[in-house]
Amino acid sequence: MTLSARDLHLKRGGRALIGGIDLTLAPGELVCLLGPNGAGKSTLIRCLDGIWKPTSGHVAVDDRPLPSLHRAELARTIAYVPQHSGETMGLDVTQIVTLGRAAHRHRESAGARRALVAAALQRFALAPFAHRTFDSLSGGEKQRVLIARAAVQEARYLLLDEPTSALDLRHQLEALSQVRAMVDRTGVGALMAIHDLSAAARFADRIALMKEGRLVAMGDWRAILTPERLRDVFGVSAHVGEIKGVPYVLPTEVP
Amino acid sequence: MTQTRQPWLIAVAGAALLALALFATLQGVTQIGAVEALRALLSPILPSSWSADLVPQDVAILTRLRLPRTLLAAIAGASLAAAGVAMQGITRNPLVSPYTIGISPAASFGACLAILAMGERGLSGQVMLVGAAFVSALVCAVLVLGLASLRGISGTVLVLAGVGLSYLFGALTSTLQFIATEQQLAVIVHWAFGSVNGATWDGVLVTGMVLAACLPVLLAQAWALNAFAAGGDEVAASLGFAVMRTRVTVTLASVLMTAAVVSFAGVIGFVGLIAPHVGRLLVGGDHRRLLPFAAIVGAGLLLLADLAGRLLFAPVTVPVGIVVAYLGVPLFLHLLLRPRGRAS
Amino acid sequence: MKRSHIILSLLFALVLGAGAWLLSRGGGGSAPVVAAPGAFTFRDDVGRSVTVSTPLRRVAVFNRYDVEFVRAIAGTGVIAGVDAGTAKERAYWPGMERAAIIGQGQSTPNYDAIVALHPDLVLIPRNGSWAEAERILQPLGIPVAVVTAWDVLRHEENARLLGRLFERPEKAEELNRFYRHWRDLLAERLKGVTRKRVYMEEVADYRTLLPGSGWHDMIETGGGLNVFRDVRLDGENRGRGNVQGFTVDPEQVIARRPEVILKLEPGQYAPHPRAFSRSVLTGIAARPGFSELPAVRDGQVHHMSYYLAGGCSKIVGALQVAKWLYPERFRDVDPDAVMAEWLTRFQHVPAPGGYSASLGEFTS
Numbered sequence: 030m031t032l033s034a035r036d037l038h039l040k041r042g043g044r045a046l047i048g049g050i051d052l053t054l055a056p057g058e059l060v061c062l063l064g065p066n067g068a069g070k071s072t073l074i075r076c077l078d079g080i081w082k083p084t085s086g087h088v089a090v091d092d093r094p095l096p097s098l099h100r101a102e103l104a105r106t107i108a109y110v111p112q113h114s115g116e117t118m119g120l121d122v123t124q125i126v127t128l129g130r131a132a133h134r135h136r137e138s139a140g141a142r143r144a145l146v147a148a149a150l151q152r153f154a155l156a157p158f159a160h161r162t163f164d165s166l167s168g169g170e171k172q173r174v175l176i177a178r179a180a181v182q183e184a185r186y187l188l189l190d191e192p193t194s195a196l197d198l199r200h201q202l203e204a205l206s207q208v209r210a211m212v213d214r215t216g217v218g219a220l221m222a223i224h225d226l227s228a229a230a231r232f233a234d235r236i237a238l239m240k241e242g243r244l245v246a247m248g249d250w251r252a253i254l255t256p257e258r259l260r261d262v263f264g265v266s267a268h269v270g271e272i273k274g275v276p277y278v279l280p281t282e283v284p
Numbered sequence: 285m286t287q288t289r290q291p292w293l294i295a296v297a298g299a300a301l302l303a304l305a306l307f308a309t310l311q312g313v314t315q316i317g318a319v320e321a322l323r324a325l326l327s328p329i330l331p332s333s334w335s336a337d338l339v340p341q342d343v344a345i346l347t348r349l350r351l352p353r354t355l356l357a358a359i360a361g362a363s364l365a366a367a368g369v370a371m372q373g374i375t376r377n378p379l380v381s382p383y384t385i386g387i388s389p390a391a392s393f394g395a396c397l398a399i400l401a402m403g404e405r406g407l408s409g410q411v412m413l414v415g416a417a418f419v420s421a422l423v424c425a426v427l428v429l430g431l432a433s434l435r436g437i438s439g440t441v442l443v444l445a446g447v448g449l450s451y452l453f454g455a456l457t458s459t460l461q462f463i464a465t466e467q468q469l470a471v472i473v474h475w476a477f478g479s480v481n482g483a484t485w486d487g488v489l490v491t492g493m494v495l496a497a498c499l500p501v502l503l504a505q506a507w508a509l510n511a512f513a514a515g516g517d518e519v520a521a522s523l524g525f526a527v528m529r530t531r532v533t534v535t536l537a538s539v540l541m542t543a544a545v546v547s548f549a550g551v552i553g554f555v556g557l558i559a560p561h562v563g564r565l566l567v568g569g570d571h572r573r574l575l576p577f578a579a580i581v582g583a584g585l586l587l588l589a590d591l592a593g594r595l596l597f598a599p600v601t602v603p604v605g606i607v608v609a610y611l612g613v614p615l616f617l618h619l620l621l622r623p624r625g626r627a628s
Numbered sequence: 629m630k631r632s633h634i635i636l637s638l639l640f641a642l643v644l645g646a647g648a649w650l651l652s653r654g655g656g657g658s659a660p661v662v663a664a665p666g667a668f669t670f671r672d673d674v675g676r677s678v679t680v681s682t683p684l685r686r687v688a689v690f691n692r693y694d695v696e697f698v699r700a701i702a703g704t705g706v707i708a709g710v711d712a713g714t715a716k717e718r719a720y721w722p723g724m725e726r727a728a729i730i731g732q733g734q735s736t737p738n739y740d741a742i743v744a745l746h747p748d749l750v751l752i753p754r755n756g757s758w759a760e761a762e763r764i765l766q767p768l769g770i771p772v773a774v775v776t777a778w779d780v781l782r783h784e785e786n787a788r789l790l791g792r793l794f795e796r797p798e799k800a801e802e803l804n805r806f807y808r809h810w811r812d813l814l815a816e817r818l819k820g821v822t823r824k825r826v827y828m829e830e831v832a833d834y835r836t837l838l839p840g841s842g843w844h845d846m847i848e849t850g851g852g853l854n855v856f857r858d859v860r861l862d863g864e865n866r867g868r869g870n871v872q873g874f875t876v877d878p879e880q881v882i883a884r885r886p887e888v889i890l891k892l893e894p895g896q897y898a899p900h901p902r903a904f905s906r907s908v909l910t911g912i913a914a915r916p917g918f919s920e921l922p923a924v925r926d927g928q929v930h931h932m933s934y935y936l937a938g939g940c941s942k943i944v945g946a947l948q949v950a951k952w953l954y955p956e957r958f959r960d961v962d963p964d965a966v967m968a969e970w971l972t973r974f975q976h977v978p979a980p981g982g983y984s985a986s987l988g989e990f991t992s
Binding site for chain 3: 312313314341344345348349350462463479481482484594599600601603
């Protein structure tokens with residue numbers, strides 16, 4: 030029972046965005062997807078959720094091919110947290126989080142749905158914002174809402190596309206902790222594209238490293254985030270280590 | 285910003301609309317009392333003794349002149365508002381409306397073309413009229429809304445494209461004026477600005493049925509519209525909605541409603557812009573609530589505009605399309621120029 | 629929204645539709661015009677069959693020309709309502725202060741006002757919203773007749789019809805005699821004349837009038853040759869206007885070398901100030917290339933108010949044109965006097981005079 034990609038390729042406008050990706054995501058683990066801009070992280074995530082169709086290769090959810098799943102069923106299996114963008118035309122926090130139940134709405138009563146959403150708002154400390162418009166929130170609060178929406182989807186897999194890029198230090202830590210907590214508590218399998226190498230090393234069970242559309246390495250952070258690898262993939266020299274159990278990756282210079 | 289979410293707001297709005305409609309029906313050169321009016325309106329279903337003492341002329345005025353006009357204004361307002369809400373949800377753009385993206389002018393062109401081709405007699409002619417308006421409006425919608433789904437197109441560019449198409453179809457309609465005979469010209473000029481002056485029961489029936497059929501379709505898409513508003517195609521897909529199917533359904537319903545309205549009331553701008561805006565301010569962006577509320581606001585707005593057009597310069601009637609423009613243009617500019625959040 | 633909700637809503641739509649249909653059939657009922665003694669059926673300008681009881685006692689009339697005809701034949705007493713465009717010329721319509729306003733113009737009738745008048749008939753020209761008026765007023769029992777008084781080719785028919793409708797055949801015949809006298813005089817005096825080329829312009833610069841327009845007919849009845857009479861409205865010409873206003877290339881105007889230039893100006897009852905006419909005429913003469921035109925060289929540039937031009941199916945205008953074109957043939961004809969007769973005898977208003985001006989008056 031995994032979310033797996035096999036030999037995934039996607040070409041757009043003559044360019045290969047991703048090529049030959051093999052990846053498996055199991056429930057209960059947090060995998061961080063790393064790589065420089067343009068490495069294909071967002072592309073891969075979109076292919077995994079069926080938002081984009083790969084040119085070739087297969088995506089399978091729990092041994093079933095992705096195209097065979099009905100859209101709504103897919104939404105109950107995979108949840109997607111996008112990079113936040115755009116105005117939301119006056120929707121409030123409760124309504125945004127309620128959208129997470131969209132794929133479930135034909136199978137439950139309105140009351141049950143309201144209760145579920147209220148519980149999620151509590152869990153993510155969003156209850157004070159319940160009736161505020163989404164657009165009036167700060168970046169960190171917005172990200173919390175999107176994660177809460179994904180949580181409410183009650184999916185088995187969670188795909189997050191750079192959830193912390195626009196956040197300040199504290200909210201970065203909070204968001205990542207929340208995702209980690211979700212993985213640990215509910216057993217969802219989470220794949221998170223992220224820029225912050227130290228955070229990835231700290232929170233992930235496994236690291237997947239991408240470069241120019243290909244998966245170049247996968248495994249424990251100590252094996253993947255070596256200075257040689259970093260120079261090769263990111264083009265920077267860096268110190269890598271641990272302080273009191275917290276990993277760090279400190280870029281030093283461009284060689 | 286918090287919003288009122290009391291469900292009774294919709295009920296209150298509905299009641300206010302009914303009162304406004306009754307008031308509007310009573311306004312006119314011939315003075316008819318409210319009680320007499322109610323008796324006249326209910327006379328088909330009441331025992332004849334109730335309406336025996338009513339002046340037949342008054343009853344005829346109410347039921348053949350005033351009531352169709354009131355109803356057409358309300359239905360047109362509701363249709364344009366609902367279409368506006370739906371289009372704004374799909375494109376995540378508060379500047380989008382049947383008028384600003386050229387769909388109303390396109391429908392007008394189609395209707396004019398139909399008039400030139402066949403004259404405007406008979407109900408079968410009416411159906412062809414709406415059909416021609418629909419096809420023409422659909423062409424425009426495909427162009428503009430198709431543009432909206434392209435990645436990298438900013439909201440302002442979309443509206444600019446819509447304005448361009450507006451001009452194009454307006455120019456096409458003007459060209460038709462040149463090749464029209466005098467009689468046809470009089471009819472075509474009618475369409476340039478919207479008016480409910482010539483409202484008849486035929487028009488009320490057709491537009492009413494279209495509204496009654498399309499509004500539930502849009503309401504059924506309310507969840508999907510919320511998802512689109514929340515994050516566009518990708519988020520909607522990830523939440524389990526069939527993106528293409530939703531786009532097509534919403535576009536078809538919105539365009540059909542617009543085409544029906546334009547076929548009988550001409551081009552009325554800005555209702556599809558103002559009503560959704562007011563609706564969002566008062567009941568928020570949840571389409572399950574916004575759609576019916578904005579429809580009520582749109583109906584009321586057009587009723588008020590028609591009233592103003594009739595009463596302010598009596599006995600000269602200012603077409604409702606002109607009055608609405610005075611309200612709509614300042615709002616449009618405000619929406620265009622206000623600082624927005626991160627661009628979509 | 630659940631499937632059952634959709635079905636419910638569609639049912640609701642059907643019920644609404646049935647209700648609307650019911651309402652539209654009930655309430656007052658369709659009131660057909662009953663054929664009574666004194667009923668008269670005729671065919672109007674667009675071929676519709678209309679039945680009314682004669683003599684008509686109250687009519688609602690659209691368009692200034694229609695009102696003029698009614699006044700000439702039946703007087704102002706029968707006029708219950710006119711459009712705002714006509715009424716705003718207060719000085720021209722003494723005795724009609726109590727007439728109701730029935731809309732801005734023939735395109736936007738105020739049906740509420742019309743119905744309140746209970747008119748015996750509504751008169752509207754064929755370029756008005758007659759189809760809509762018929763649709764709305766017929767179920768209310770008010771007949772609509774399309775009478776296009778500005779159509780000069782139907783002058784005598786229209787006059788006779790109105791004479792029959794108001795039972796004033798002698799007045800109608802008087803009007804027709806007046807008209808025919810001047811029309812026949814024009815035809816006779818213009819026999820064998822070499823027609824002079826006339827360029828006629830309406831309000832906007834370089835906008836002329838083509839065959840099919842009443843003003844074109846006026847020029848040709850007056851013995852002129854519209855230099856743009858050969859223009860067909862097809863191909864690219866379609867985009868330049870219609871018979872009532874067609875934009876031409878300035879070079880074409882020069883190429884066609886008009887001998888007379890006629891500038892039509894919208895007017896009202898009061899004549900144009902002389903200073904205004906002067907600036908218009910000298911402005912035309914000063915246009916690039918125009919100084920070489922025979923019209924300008926001979927001072928044959930004339931400024932004419934629509935009011936004069938339109939009088940009595942434009943016969944007065946035609947007379948004035950003829951006099952300008954062939955003064956030697958019309959030495960004994962005074963168009964101002966004819967206009968005065970039209971105004972005093974048929975329209976019952978004094979004649980202020982001075983509706984036209986010529987370039988020759990301002991340049992010596």
